[in-house]
Amino acid sequence: MLNEIGFVRGGYTTRKEAPRxxxxxxxxxxxxxxxxxxxxxxxxxxxxxIQVVYFANEADRTALRTKPPKKEEKYGVFSTRSPHRPNxxxxxxxxxxxxxxxxxxxxxxxxxxxxxIDIKGYSLSLHDALVAKYK
Amino acid sequence: MLNEIGFVRGGYTTRKEAPRxxxxxxxxxxxxxxxxxxxxxxxxxxxxxIQVVYFANEADRTALRTKPPKKEEKYGVFSTRSPHRPNxxxxxxxxxxxxxxxxxxxxxxxxxxxxxIDIKGYSLSLHDALVAKYK
Numbered sequence: 001m002l003n004e005i006g007f008v009r010g011g012y013t014t015r016k017e018a019p020r021x022x023x024x025x026x027x028x029x030x031x032x033x034x035x036x037x038x039x040x041x042x043x044x045x046x047x048x049x050i051q052v053v054y055f056a057n058e059a060d061r062t063a064l065r066t067k068p069p070k071k072e073e074k075y076g077v078f079s080t081r082s083p084h085r086p087n088x089x090x091x092x093x094x095x096x097x098x099x100x101x102x103x104x105x106x107x108x109x110x111x112x113x114x115x116x117i118d119i120k121g122y123s124l125s126l127h128d129a130l131v132a133k134y135k
Numbered sequence: 136m137l138n139e140i141g142f143v144r145g146g147y148t149t150r151k152e153a154p155r156x157x158x159x160x161x162x163x164x165x166x167x168x169x170x171x172x173x174x175x176x177x178x179x180x181x182x183x184x185i186q187v188v189y190f191a192n193e194a195d196r197t198a199l200r201t202k203p204p205k206k207e208e209k210y211g212v213f214s215t216r217s218p219h220r221p222n223x224x225x226x227x228x229x230x231x232x233x234x235x236x237x238x239x240x241x242x243x244x245x246x247x248x249x250x251x252i253d254i255k256g257y258s259l260s261l262h263d264a265l266v267a268k269y270k
Binding site for chain 1 (some may be wrong): 136138140172174175176177178179180183184186187188190199200207208210211213215216220221223224226228230242252253254255256258259262263265266269270
């Protein structure tokens with residue numbers, strides 16, 4: 001169903017090392033984009049806020065329930081953000097820091113070598129409208 | 136790489152009919168979850184805000200550039216939220232309206248029959264922190 005569009009380079013080496021939220025850290029990551037997908041990166045520019053969708057290779061795909069940090073009980077994984085789930089797709093907001101042949105970003109929480117599935121522009125003001133509706 | 140965890144039922148019938156942002160509409164959708172994944176829906180409850188990750192079957196997977204609404208020029212699809220992209224995974228925030236054998240939600244923008252890839256809990260306050268950092 002999916003083919004990766006590239007790979008994360010220079011991220012954390014183990015899941016343990018990765019922070020709970022990528023934006024707490026200023027580390028830089030390279031989004032190495034496959035040749036055949038490079039046309040889709042045109043117009044990305046420094047300062048853009050993007051959603052990076054990547055595959056968590058080392059997740060437990062049999063996990064249906066999990067104990068979130070700071071909780072005592074187990075929860076169904078679909079009510080959590082645990083990487084362990086039937087389709088371990090992670091979604092992380094990042095900031096474009098440099099555009100060369102590839103894309104350099106900060107704010108990610110990915111492990112080195114993670115396959116990238118998609119990159120989307122992210123609208124902060126759209127999010128504000130959403131928060132206003134649901135809060 | 137992925138197996139759907141279920142299907143959207145009762146959504147829009149065509150892409151044209153679907154709104155640009157699902158949360159502008161109060162229509163209800165059923166997330167019909169496969170038997171073997173139902174354990175992962177436990178603890179989801181009415182009022183929860185979730186991210187629904189689904190596959191856009193009818194998207195153009197060869198699209199690398201697209202003209203966003205209200206723009207004159209084409210943009211690389213990775214700087215947009217167009218459904219047309221190499222891996223047409225859509226991410227939409229929704230609200231849980233009812234939990235029975237399946238999950239009833241509002242706010243989605245999906246077409247009837249779309250394969251569901253993942254459901255994640257969504258934290259509005261986490262996103263406030265993110266907006267504060269990036270705005």
